Amino acid sequence: EAAVTQSPRNKVAVTGGKVTLSCNQTNNHNNMYWYRQDTGHGLRLIHYSYGAGSTEKGDIPDGYKASRPSQENFSLILELATPSQTSVYFCASGDRNNQAPLFGEGTRLSVL
Amino acid sequence: GDQVKQSPSALSLQEGTNSALRCNFSIATTTVQWFLQNPRGSLMNLFYLVPGTKENGRLKSTFNSKESYSTLHIRDAQLEDSGTYFCAALMPNYNVLYFGSGTKLTVEP
Numbered sequence: 153e154a155a156v157t158q159s160p161r162n163k164v165a166v167t168g169g170k171v172t173l174s175c176n177q178t179n180n181h182n183n184m185y186w187y188r189q190d191t192g193h194g195l196r197l198i199h200y201s202y203g204a205g206s207t208e209k210g211d212i213p214d215g216y217k218a219s220r221p222s223q224e225n226f227s228l229i230l231e232l233a234t235p236s237q238t239s240v241y242f243c244a245s246g247d248r249n250n251q252a253p254l255f256g257e258g259t260r261l262s263v264l
Numbered sequence: 265g266d267q268v269k270q271s272p273s274a275l276s277l278q279e280g281t282n283s284a285l286r287c288n289f290s291i292a293t294t295t296v297q298w299f300l301q302n303p304r305g306s307l308m309n310l311f312y313l314v315p316g317t318k319e320n321g322r323l324k325s326t327f328n329s330k331e332s333y334s335t336l337h338i339r340d341a342q343l344e345d346s347g348t349y350f351c352a353a354l355m356p357n358y359n360v361l362y363f364g365s366g367t368k369l370t371v372e373p
Contacts, residue, residue: 183359194270194350194365202359210360240305246359252297253361255307 155179158243158256165263171230173259175243183246184226185253186210186218188239195242201226233263267291268353270364277341277371285367287351289332295354296327296334297361302347310336310349341371 156177165171177184182203187195187210197210199218207218215237217229226245230237240260246253269288277283287296298310311318313327313334322342327334334351348368352361 185360187363192365194268195352195363197360197362200360211362242307246361252309252312254309258305 156243156245156254156256158241158259160259161257162260163262165230165233165261167234167263169233171233171237171261171263173228173230173241173243173261175226175228175245175256176224177226177243177245177254178224179245179254180223181245181247181254182223183253184220185244185246186216186226186228187242187244188212188237189242189258190239198228198241235263237261238263267355267362268351268364270349270351270367272367273365274368275370277338277369279341279343279371279373281341282337282339283341284338285336285349285351285369287334287353287364289334289353291353291355291362293332293353294329294356296325297352297354298325298334298336299350299352300347301350301366307350338369341369343371343373345369346371 159174185200186198201220219227240258243256244253296313300308311325315329317326322339324337348366350366352363
């Protein structure tokens with residue numbers, strides 16, 4: 153069954169610490185995406201990838217890095233976490249035409 | 265950004281009534297998608313649209329590419345329809361979805 157799995161589901165981090173959010177998809181999709189969701193803003197695109205080894209900047213990439221080591225895995229990295237990065241993060245995967253992308257269940261991150 | 269604007273931002277309906285949500289696009293898009301985020305936070309695909317209309321049960325969606333808008337009609341609203349509805353436009357050259365800020369729908373008995 154097609155799936156996008158995010159880990160961890162919840163994370164509390166300290167300001168200045170490093171945080172890695174992981175995403176795994178079993179759909180053999182080329183494209184993967186990281187969004188964050190904040191009240192009043194809907195989902196905003198942070199980074200995306202067209203395939204293994206590829207990472208592209210979205211609308212709000214500052215403070216985030218991404219890594220796509222394989223077709224299945226796409227990570228979002230906060231090298232120096234800040235309280236403004238407290239949010240819910242969603243990973244998604246899609247085919248070339250992005251039809252019906254599949255979303256993970258989200259990761260709730262709190263940076264204290 | 266402001267590529268996708270949704271209205272209204274919040275809506276309250278009585279059970280059994282009808283309503284429509286709207287998205288306006290300021291980017292050239294060839295496809296539109298509608299999602300429902302349930303109260304637990306999970307995102308569910310509702311529609312994937314090229315210009316035209318699709319219907320699924322009590323939901324119907326239309327995408328008018330010439331006038332750059334899409335609508336989602338809800339007929340005979342039920343309590344389980346409550347949640348936040350998002351539309352998203354595909355930016356063709358980059359194959360990424362841009363989301364609106366959502367419409368929070370509450371259906372009341």
